[in-house]
Amino acid sequence: GESVGLHLPTLSVQEGDNSIINCAYSNSASDYFIWYKQESGKGPQFIIDIRSNMDKRQGQRVTVLLNKTVKHLSLQIAATQPGDSAVYFCADTGSARQLTFGSGTQLTVLP
Amino acid sequence: DAGVIQSPRHEVTEMGQEVTLRCKPISGHNSLFWYRQTMMRGLELLIYFNNNVPIDDSGMPEDRFSAKMPNASFSTLKIQPSEPRDSAVYFCASGGEVLNNEQFFGPGTRLTVL
16 A cells, blocks of 8 residues: 555553663664654754663663664663653664664653 | 754745755764655655765755755755655754764754745
8 A cells, every 4th residue: 555654653651660662673784773862843862872792781761772683672761751752763873874763663651 | 062053944945946954063073964854754864974075975865955065064955946745854963983973963954845
């Protein structure tokens, strides 16, 4: 059928719960990975990054996990807050420094 | 630092008109990227510059699109002539150190071509 636009995966969580957003990448040569958050009407905003020589990195309330074996990346947000509602993109890059973005996941935090 | 600055924030024009989008990267950054975001195709890289030199323009849709970076503090993306299918949000991003590929995005320009 005709495409009517990107169908973003959605995730709804209760305020205070933990959120896990998943992402698969395809380029086995990618050595740098970033998570971006995009709120409505704004540009993507950096959250956290990780290099391929690591499998876990923690920030403030966020943790990124990298599984290179299955080319999978996840973002964990602890104690999700209403302000966390946004579209979350993963991106990866190799030596060319060009980011390849995923299609994004819409996170909705329920009161 | 004010971050990446883009202008205009909104542009409405008629089909066939020339459109020029502007970007001021973060001072000291040596790479600059132009992206287009639509509901149909998501976030697409159009072109990127390193030290003011275009490195990869394979994402530029067609000859109607052109980008320049005359100096380290300014870049333009021009569409001539514009078409309704060019309607999108155009983002500029800049990047810093070679070992850190993080890109900082501007607020975007929402372009509507009637």
